[in-house]
Amino acid sequence: MSFSKSHTFDELNDSTTYWTIWVRAQSIWKGVTMKTNKFRGYNIIFFDDTNSRIHAFIEPQICPKFEEELQEGCIYIIRNFSVKYYNRDETNRAIRNEKHIYFNQDITLKKDSEKVIRIEPQSFDLFLLSNVDKLKGDNRFLSDVVGLLEDSPTKIAYRKEKVEKHNVKFTLTDGRYYWTITIHLL
Template sequence: MGFNSLRDINSASSSWKIKDRVVRSWNGFPSNGEKLKGINILLLDEKKTGMHAYVPANLIKKHDKDVVDGSVYIISEFTVKDYKKEDKFRCINSEKQIIFTKDTECIKIVEDDLLIPKNIFDFYDLAELKEIADSNIYLKDVIGVIWKDQPLADLTNRFGKPQVKVKFTIVDTRTAVNVTFWDSMAEEFVAAKKKAKGHPIIIIIASAKVTYWEGTINKIRQIEISNAASTKFYMNYTDPRVMDIRKMLGTNAFEKFDFSSQMFETFQSFTVQQLKFLGKDYAKDGASNDILDIMKTIENRRLGFKLIIRDENIDKKSMVYQATGVYELFDSTHTTDMIEPSEDNNQPSITQASQSSYHIDDLSQMNFTTPPAEKKEEKA
């Protein structure tokens, strides 16, 4: 059975038959947001061609169960409409769209078709957004590392209606761009970020709206990414571009960005004594006989640590601190000399999740003996 490719169908006929995957779908509402206008679908075929399809409101009951994201369908008997020049916010770079009619048939394929990709992206570098901002004929796909983020915020818009938003910043190796998600997408972002594994998080924002924004105080025009109805985000998605960026995070490609605020501890806390009795389930790769000897250098000693308190320790109540020195504690009649870590051991750990910047294996080479205090000669 032959199928038409999305790149070949046109408005000259309605007797088309395609075999496509539903990449994602979303409800369409009018500007007043009152009544459901239709269902929107992003389709993708085995030739990696994508196209927007639309199910009008009067056909939703017939097809609402047919629209399952990720599934593959055989769709036949539909019309193809050419976009008008003024049609904005298209979810994909295409000049036409599919319109379901009362004659349209949509049959789900039970077995997945591995020849049809799971998704489709047309990425823009963040530096390119300056040239295309406010030109929203087509929405944009972008990718970046979450660098900074703010808590979910409540506000009242100019129409007196309550809204929520979340602001964060994404970066690539050269450019940082602010992002604002609104309403349900803001809430979804906050929830997904809490569950995400792998930090810092690499995020794909598909079909994003890119505009210029001018600050009320400094009046500086900035690029801002926000969500439209068709926007969807993916955190740490399985995609070659994500894997490439993850590899670069381990190099100096991102050296001008500090991701420490995005590194979250995922470990349990133990005392030195408790470490001795941990079972084999806690074992990690490494020298099995080293850890206890290292810990014995600080066991049963009154030591003080010089810590750096960062924003995340205050704002996010993080209990992970960067230690930059250690010294032995005595009574107030003695002075102490700070023992600073060597230059080689004081490396940032911005690409290592769940880990302090101060490594425990550094302690074995430290001298914990405090030299006698030097006393100045008293004046006669």
């Protein structure tokens, strides 16, 4: 496969459906109504090689076309989809992005088996605990605290192949387990 133009999430808008993106599926879940438990479609969180995230939605009528292909952690090439903007009143959004992808009949979704583009295996946000209280008051977005920093992050400089590089190390805990995290800065 030859590499063709890939669009960034910032470039996406509702003016056309001729978009191409390379993304990793971070989370996939079924949407159901709370009162009737009726299936409403699939929700997906995608992120790209810049660590930008976007929410995608698949209507129940076209879900069977994608059910076997979609897997969390896989990288996909997605073409020909709709982009919609959230209105100000929509609540419980999973991503702090003003737009989302809407799967339509013309969309193509293909696993990137040739590994044309490198996308990190995970994407997450770190917030100051003092900012979490502010987030709780904004019901437009969902938030979840999965851990707390145990110690202050430390920026470490090192040399690799005569080039100075940096990483940040810290410990994250959920109260039961502790993880040492290293983030390599570009």
